[in-house]
Amino acid sequence: MSEDDLEIDTDDLKRRMDGAMASLKTEFASLRTGRASASMLEPVMVEAYGQRTPINQVGTINVPEPRMVTVNVWDKSMVNAVEKAIRESGLGINPQMNGTIIMLPIPELNEERRRELGKVAGQYAESARVAIRNVRRDGMDQLKKAKAAGMSEDEEKIWAEEIQDLTNTAIAAVDKALETKQEEIMQV
Template sequence: MQEDLELVIGAAEESMANAVSHLENELLKIRAGKASPAMLSSVMVDYYGTMTKLTQVANVNTPDAKTIRIQPWEKAMIEPIEKAIAYSNLGLNPQNNGEVIMITVPPLTEERRRDLVKSAKAESEHAKVSIRNARKEANDDIKKLQKDGLSEDIAKSAEIEIQELTDSYNKKVEIEVERKEKDIMTI
């Protein structure tokens, strides 16, 4: 019975950790005025008929805070990469010199910064919902175990432990979003 309880708590913690990890990945995609290779992580390129991640057909780096440099592995990929970036709806304008693609990241307007903060907060809300769902599932599993013979005291202490996990992961979400908001609003 105790092993089942530990499994429930472990699964809940893993789900909550995955929610925070997913949030961190989503926040990387929200640009903060500085160039970052992560800004292009969602770009898919037509690589000889197969949709492939940009990072698998080119080297993406940032020589400075306002520029992204893309060096394709094959020269034939310059045009498909350029098209993929233009159609990705990221608001970036790629330019190539026949060898590499350069993207100058435009400065963010105040209104755009506020919109990005809203998207970051929306992502944090998704993470919090996932954390709450993990808590609900864990508490439901604890109630099932209680029906199967788990003592009420142990069930209560497990629910308290689940709530403490929930609070700590919600705090991590808040910290991540505050950090991203500060990053976005810094000019």
């Protein structure tokens, strides 16, 4: 058994935990907070040219003012398809047409809707925590194999602490991101 077999790839574990965090940030960006953001349209797919296409590939998305998002559709024949996709996206926004520009006024959120969004944000955060814990478990499994291959108990303890530190740091980042998002949602 070589010395390399007794090493734990903490860079890979960290990269995978960072991936869970990046995914969480994308999910948070799609939550509407009453403030206009181009990223809120990222999940919207348009039926274009016989296939489902991300909305940012059929038009330019702008945020001209805090409570307005506009989509400037490049192909005039696609305007109705884009409008339909936004209407059916579940964002709760009523598109207004102005030639090839679709205006999306962002309505104020009521208290009940804010609470619902806070719960959804919490669910997203919990999914990220679970993903991070799964990566930790993989790291601990690697550690068990290395110990069976002849790693000393001292080395095993050092690696276990490093894996736990990575996990704690990643979970703390998720908690901080959730706290920030919930404050943003509750802001009136």
